[in-house]
Amino acid sequence: MADASTTKPLRIGLAGLGTVGIGVLRLLEENRTTIEARAGRALQVVTVNARDKTKDRGFDLSGMAWADDMVDLASRDDVDVVAELVGGSEGPALDLTRAALASGKGVVTANKAMIAHHGLELAKLGAANGAALKFEAAVAGGIPVVKGLREGASANRIERIYGILNGTCNFILSEMEKSGADFADVLKEAQEMGYAEADPSFDIGGIDAAHKLAILASIGFGAQIDFDAVATSGITEVRAADIAQAKALGFVIRLIGVADCDIGEAGTSRMLQRVRPCLVPKRHPLAHVTGPTNAVVAEGNFSGRLLFQGAGAGEGPTASAVVADIIDIARGDIGAPFSLPVDDLVHMAPADPGGRVGRDYIRFTVSDRPGVLAEITAAMRDAGVSIESLIQQGRESAGSEVLVAMVTHEGPERHVGKALELLDGSPSLTASPLVLPILRD
Amino acid sequence: MADASTTKPLRIGLAGLGTVGIGVLRLLEENRTTIEARAGRALQVVTVNARDKTKDRGFDLSGMAWADDMVDLASRDDVDVVAELVGGSEGPALDLTRAALASGKGVVTANKAMIAHHGLELAKLGAANGAALKFEAAVAGGIPVVKGLREGASANRIERIYGILNGTCNFILSEMEKSGADFADVLKEAQEMGYAEADPSFDIGGIDAAHKLAILASIGFGAQIDFDAVATSGITEVRAADIAQAKALGFVIRLIGVADCDIGEAGTSRMLQRVRPCLVPKRHPLAHVTGPTNAVVAEGNFSGRLLFQGAGAGEGPTASAVVADIIDIARGDIGAPFSLPVDDLVHMAPADPGGRVGRDYIRFTVSDRPGVLAEITAAMRDAGVSIESLIQQGRESAGSEVLVAMVTHEGPERHVGKALELLDGSPSLTASPLVLPILRD
Numbered sequence: 001m002a003d004a005s006t007t008k009p010l011r012i013g014l015a016g017l018g019t020v021g022i023g024v025l026r027l028l029e030e031n032r033t034t035i036e037a038r039a040g041r042a043l044q045v046v047t048v049n050a051r052d053k054t055k056d057r058g059f060d061l062s063g064m065a066w067a068d069d070m071v072d073l074a075s076r077d078d079v080d081v082v083a084e085l086v087g088g089s090e091g092p093a094l095d096l097t098r099a100a101l102a103s104g105k106g107v108v109t110a111n112k113a114m115i116a117h118h119g120l121e122l123a124k125l126g127a128a129n130g131a132a133l134k135f136e137a138a139v140a141g142g143i144p145v146v147k148g149l150r151e152g153a154s155a156n157r158i159e160r161i162y163g164i165l166n167g168t169c170n171f172i173l174s175e176m177e178k179s180g181a182d183f184a185d186v187l188k189e190a191q192e193m194g195y196a197e198a199d200p201s202f203d204i205g206g207i208d209a210a211h212k213l214a215i216l217a218s219i220g221f222g223a224q225i226d227f228d229a230v231a232t233s234g235i236t237e238v239r240a241a242d243i244a245q246a247k248a249l250g251f252v253i254r255l256i257g258v259a260d261c262d263i264g265e266a267g268t269s270r271m272l273q274r275v276r277p278c279l280v281p282k283r284h285p286l287a288h289v290t291g292p293t294n295a296v297v298a299e300g301n302f303s304g305r306l307l308f309q310g311a312g313a314g315e316g317p318t319a320s321a322v323v324a325d326i327i328d329i330a331r332g333d334i335g336a337p338f339s340l341p342v343d344d345l346v347h348m349a350p351a352d353p354g355g356r357v358g359r360d361y362i363r364f365t366v367s368d369r370p371g372v373l374a375e376i377t378a379a380m381r382d383a384g385v386s387i388e389s390l391i392q393q394g395r396e397s398a399g400s401e402v403l404v405a406m407v408t409h410e411g412p413e414r415h416v417g418k419a420l421e422l423l424d425g426s427p428s429l430t431a432s433p434l435v436l437p438i439l440r441d
Numbered sequence: 442m443a444d445a446s447t448t449k450p451l452r453i454g455l456a457g458l459g460t461v462g463i464g465v466l467r468l469l470e471e472n473r474t475t476i477e478a479r480a481g482r483a484l485q486v487v488t489v490n491a492r493d494k495t496k497d498r499g500f501d502l503s504g505m506a507w508a509d510d511m512v513d514l515a516s517r518d519d520v521d522v523v524a525e526l527v528g529g530s531e532g533p534a535l536d537l538t539r540a541a542l543a544s545g546k547g548v549v550t551a552n553k554a555m556i557a558h559h560g561l562e563l564a565k566l567g568a569a570n571g572a573a574l575k576f577e578a579a580v581a582g583g584i585p586v587v588k589g590l591r592e593g594a595s596a597n598r599i600e601r602i603y604g605i606l607n608g609t610c611n612f613i614l615s616e617m618e619k620s621g622a623d624f625a626d627v628l629k630e631a632q633e634m635g636y637a638e639a640d641p642s643f644d645i646g647g648i649d650a651a652h653k654l655a656i657l658a659s660i661g662f663g664a665q666i667d668f669d670a671v672a673t674s675g676i677t678e679v680r681a682a683d684i685a686q687a688k689a690l691g692f693v694i695r696l697i698g699v700a701d702c703d704i705g706e707a708g709t710s711r712m713l714q715r716v717r718p719c720l721v722p723k724r725h726p727l728a729h730v731t732g733p734t735n736a737v738v739a740e741g742n743f744s745g746r747l748l749f750q751g752a753g754a755g756e757g758p759t760a761s762a763v764v765a766d767i768i769d770i771a772r773g774d775i776g777a778p779f780s781l782p783v784d785d786l787v788h789m790a791p792a793d794p795g796g797r798v799g800r801d802y803i804r805f806t807v808s809d810r811p812g813v814l815a816e817i818t819a820a821m822r823d824a825g826v827s828i829e830s831l832i833q834q835g836r837e838s839a840g841s842e843v844l845v846a847m848v849t850h851e852g853p854e855r856h857v858g859k860a861l862e863l864l865d866g867s868p869s870l871t872a873s874p875l876v877l878p879i880l881r882d
Contacts, residue, residue: 023743027596027743030742030743031596031597031598031742031743034596034597034598034663034781035595035596037663037781037782037785038595038596038777038780038781040782136593142741142743142744142745142747143593143744143747144588144589144592144593144594144747147585147588147589147592147593148585148588148589148593148749151585151588151592151765151768151769152577152584152585152588152589152765153585153761153765154476154479154764154765154768154769155468155472155475155476155479155760155761155764155765155767155768156472156475156761157472157475222475222478285726285729285730285750288726288729289726295748300583300761301471301472301757302464302468302471302472302583302757302758302760302761302764303583303584303751303752303757303758303761303762304583304751304752304755304757304758305751305752306583306584306585306749306750306751307736307748307749307750307751308589308747308748308749308750309726309747309748309749309750310744310745310746310747310748311744311745311746314745316742316743316744316745317743317744317745319596319743320594320596320597320741320743320744321744323595323596323743324592324593324594324595324596326596327592327595327596328592331776332773333774335772336479339479340475340478340479341478341481344478
């Protein structure tokens with residue numbers, strides 16, 4: 001074990017003094033004794049950079065040098081590790097990360113977009129230069145799920161990873177459930193409470209969850225990260241009526257990222273990555289995850305189902321994850337960012353979802369006239385979709401829409417796709433149908 | 442990153458060929474490619490030992506040497522790491538572990554009793570000889586909660602750790618809840634299903650959970666492990682009627698281990714460790730943990746509440762944890778077993794529970810005669826206990842017991858203790874009262 005008094009301090013260059021950056025500085029100060037005992041050495045933030053040097057951030061930066069150019073942090077002799085807390089998949093964050101790894105400096109980042117888009121390239125660069133690349137804070141805030149998959153479940157073949165990966169969406173959906181209010185109203189409330197950004201499109205569109213899912217899938221399956229293959233849909237189409245129907249049927253609606261690894265013959269594994277609102281059975285642990293919480297389930301072939309749950313964002317939790325990574329580096333743990341040596345990561349082509357067997361919730365918005373139900377059910381029959389239950393919701397007033405919601409029996413996904421094709425363009429439908437898969441129990 | 446083809450294999454001596462030992466051998470065989478890629482080198486079980494050499498275990502042991510004396514594994518030149526999967530806090534398991542650490546060999550163990558009783562001594566021995574001591578499998582089966590606390594939450598001051606730490610008790614309590622059956626009947630069912638041992642006393646008496654709690658508290662708080670200070674009560678006194686009352690009040694009953702760290706002035710932290718059946722509010726994540734599952738919550742001062750959940754026992758999950766530890770050692774991670782260097786672990790005296798403020802469920806078994814309720818409520822008043830609700834359950838038949846159940850308002854624990862003292866020896870009470878704390882939300 002290293003002795004803090006005789007070992008050289010780990011010198012940190014920190015880029016980005018927003019919520020997370022300041023959180024890291026606060027955490028290093030408040031828990032310094034514990035952190036340095038665990039790290040086995042002192043941790044010093046020697047230099048910082050942010051866009052605006054003069055802004056009052058409520059934290060005394062006088063002990064740290066100011067780097068005028070962010071990317072310069074990578075070339076300073078007095079920096080061992082760079083903490084990249086700027087964000088953005090391209091631009092200065094990426095330039096800094098590349099430069100630091102190329103010069104053999106470890107990088108700790110909370111930047112899920114950058115890792116989702118460039119993780120493989122960056123891991124290669126780190127490996128070639130003996131530099132650590134760590135990103136616990138990029139997935140699910142303070143929950144140590146990257147470490148849990150990479151090291152805790154390291155003996156397992158992981159077959160499926162899924163979870164609630166976006167706190168904003170989970171807050172909105174669980175508030176809609178509680179209050180019966182519609183999406184737009186709850187979004188506004190979430191923005192006022194600070195749970196949603198002014199421009200919430202990355203969150204409510206599912207992109208943020210897709211970034212995290214791609215990272216988890218790569219670690220869990222030992223695959224080259226492939227963000228572009230994530231099929232993503234967000235929560236904007238979910239109505240109060242869908243949540244009410246789901247409830248009546250024994251489900252809640254959650255935005256779920258699911259990654260499946262189909263193990264074929266040697267070297268032919270494929271992965272299917274999707275982010276979609278799903279119906280979650282009330283007896284499933286994810287059904288009880290409310291508010292801006294994240295939760296990840298990993299199914300290993302020996303461990304069985306592992307669940308990791310906690311705050312998915314925020315200053316404290318994110319800083320907790322960043323500093324845990326820094327402590328690992330201080331202890332000499334360089335490790336493989338995606339759990340396998342980067343050259344062993346397999347390219348997995350996207351799997352075809354059509355053959356997957358499951359149950360779906362399908363909601364149609366129809367005009368109120370005779371024969372509509374017959375038309376829909378005939379299309380289902382012709383496509384081979386077996387209906388388990390069907391509810392037609394009476395219109396509230398003359399001229400208003402009528403909703404038809406159904407739950408299918410288990411069947412191949414392509415049958416549902418075919419049924420919707422048969423109905424495509426039908427004047428009976430007043431909007432595109434909404435299909436929400438039912439999460440396997 | 443280590444290259445498996447050029448690095449020396451890690452040679453393992455494995456003691457104990459019961460469920461877990463055979464599970465480890467199966468796992469190493471079935472997932473060998475993944476495991477060795479993650480470990481960066483080959484893992485070879487070179488020698489094994491168990492009580493009976495001739496027994497057919499359904500696994501081909503022909504490639505491994507047989508050690509006639511278990512403790513000899515520690516002195517063999519061809520063993521780098523010992524996997525101790527025998528169990529028992531004393532005896533051969535302890536002898537082997539001591540001998541291996543003393544000779545600089547790493548030890549991986551699933552033995553919670555040994556770690557709970559001798560963890561500090563063993564950690565010192567390991568540190569003195571540069572030998573790793575790892576015990577992920579000793580706590581909560583396949584859930585990587587030891588790693589999660591030790592490394593994942595390493596930047597935090599952990600203030601409270603609690604959870605469902607015994608699968609047998611959780612199975613029994615959740616079955617009682619589902620079926621309305623009494624303890625003895627469900628225990629018998631659990632034994633038939635393999636969820637309870639023939640002699641279940643360590644499980645239902647709370648000792649097994651106490652072992653795990655002591656380990657978690659030491660890691661989380663950076664304290665010297667102190668199993669003897671865990672106040673433990675089991676689930677044998679919980680009746681179907683208590684579960685029904687709890688349900689009516691919005692709670693479920695779970696056996697919960699709780700460790701609190703009271704941070705006093707510098708150097709005076711105290712810890713309170715208790716294993717008791719508790720009432721858990723239905724909105725709490727632990728209320729939805731059913732069957733033989735374990736779940737641990739850690740509250741960090743930056744991370745917030747982290748939840749780890751999964752299978753708490755069984756061949757696969759336990760083997761998963763053992764092999765994860767072996768992979769860590771293969772990767773060169775020796776680490777501090779209890780998260781801090783062993784000399785930095787603080788001795789924390791037990792905290793006084795009397796001043797703690799909380800709510801309790803209290804159930805009295807009384808004789809059916811006038812004045813009993815007045816006597817009980819007067820004692821509560823005189824002790825300063827404020828009653829939130831009280832239910833008297835009418836007797837089912839002449840001569841049968843009457844139950845009086847109440848929930849208190851928040852107040853100091855010592856007041857409840859005083860009330861029970863006032864009632865001690867009263868002829869109105871036909872059995873000792875049962876006090877179940879209500880878990881803070």
